[in-house]
Amino acid sequence: MHFAPSETPEIVYCRNERFRLMIPNEVIQRRITEIGRDIDEVYKDKNPIFIGLLNGSFIFMADLIRNVTIDCEMDFIKLSSYGAEKISSGQVTEKKGLDAKIAGRHVVVVEDIVDTGLSMRYILDQMSHHKPASVKVVTLLHKPEATRENVPLDWVGFAIENKFVLGYGLDYGQLGRNLAAIYVLDEEN
Ligand code: IMP
Numbered sequence: 001m002h003f004a005p006s007e008t009p010e011i012v013y014c015r016n017e018r019f020r021l022m023i024p025n026e027v028i029q030r031r032i033t034e035i036g037r038d039i040d041e042v043y044k045d046k047n048p049i050f051i052g053l054l055n056g057s058f059i060f061m062a063d064l065i066r067n068v069t070i071d072c073e074m075d076f077i078k079l080s081s082y083g084a085e086k087i088s089s090g091q092v093t094e095k096k097g098l099d100a101k102i103a104g105r106h107v108v109v110v111e112d113i114v115d116t117g118l119s120m121r122y123i124l125d126q127m128s129h130h131k132p133a134s135v136k137v138v139t140l141l142h143k144p145e146a147t148r149e150n151v152p153l154d155w156v157g158f159a160i161e162n163k164f165v166l167g168y169g170l171d172y173g174q175l176g177r178n179l180a181a182i183y184v185l186d187e188e189n
Pocket residue numbers: 053056081082088111112113114115116117118119120163164165166170171172
């Protein structure tokens with residue numbers, strides 16, 4: 001994974017597996033600009049609170065929030081991760097809960113990817129106990145074929161095939177989050 005930050009390599013290797021370019025950073029940024037505009041409209045004068053799911057959503061959150069111009073606040077929750085596996089463990093545990101009070105607030109949950117939907121189901125159930133005024137979900141990526149839970153997704157950056165992806169906050173065994181673009185596992189190799 002050695003390349004100049006200004007380049008977008010077509011192929012990267014992470015933990016000895018080969019990944020190919022799927023969504024370049026410019027394409028991600030264009031989509032985030034559209035979502036940001038939409039959020040501005042929906043939440044005008046509502047001072048929403050964005051709640052990002054760590055670790056994966058930190059880069060998406062940072063870019064999204066800079067495309068939102070209305071007053072807004074943010075906080076983060078940390079759930080258990082995949083570990084070094086490429087398939088979901090099916091188990092969700094909370095490692096860091098909410099600091100912010102969300103009762104009566106308009107909440108926007110910010111996720112990097114909805115795969116099985118178990119993490120999102122867990123978060124939405126947790127949120128409902130705190131009686132927010134409203135909850136909407138924005139996810140950068142969605143794997144519709146993998147999703148088993150019926151979770152409402154209000155904004156989806158990109159719907160993708162059911163394949164393992166890396167970069168732009170998403171990791172493989174904690175590596176690869178720092179890639180500017182999104183890469184997909186190259187199963188031909
Ligand atoms: P879910 O609970 O199965 O929907 O999975 C949600 C979490 O799994 C996401 O927040 C990611 O951290 C991780 N995840 C799901 N798919 C991928 C992937 O293709 N690459 C890297 N991480 C993933």
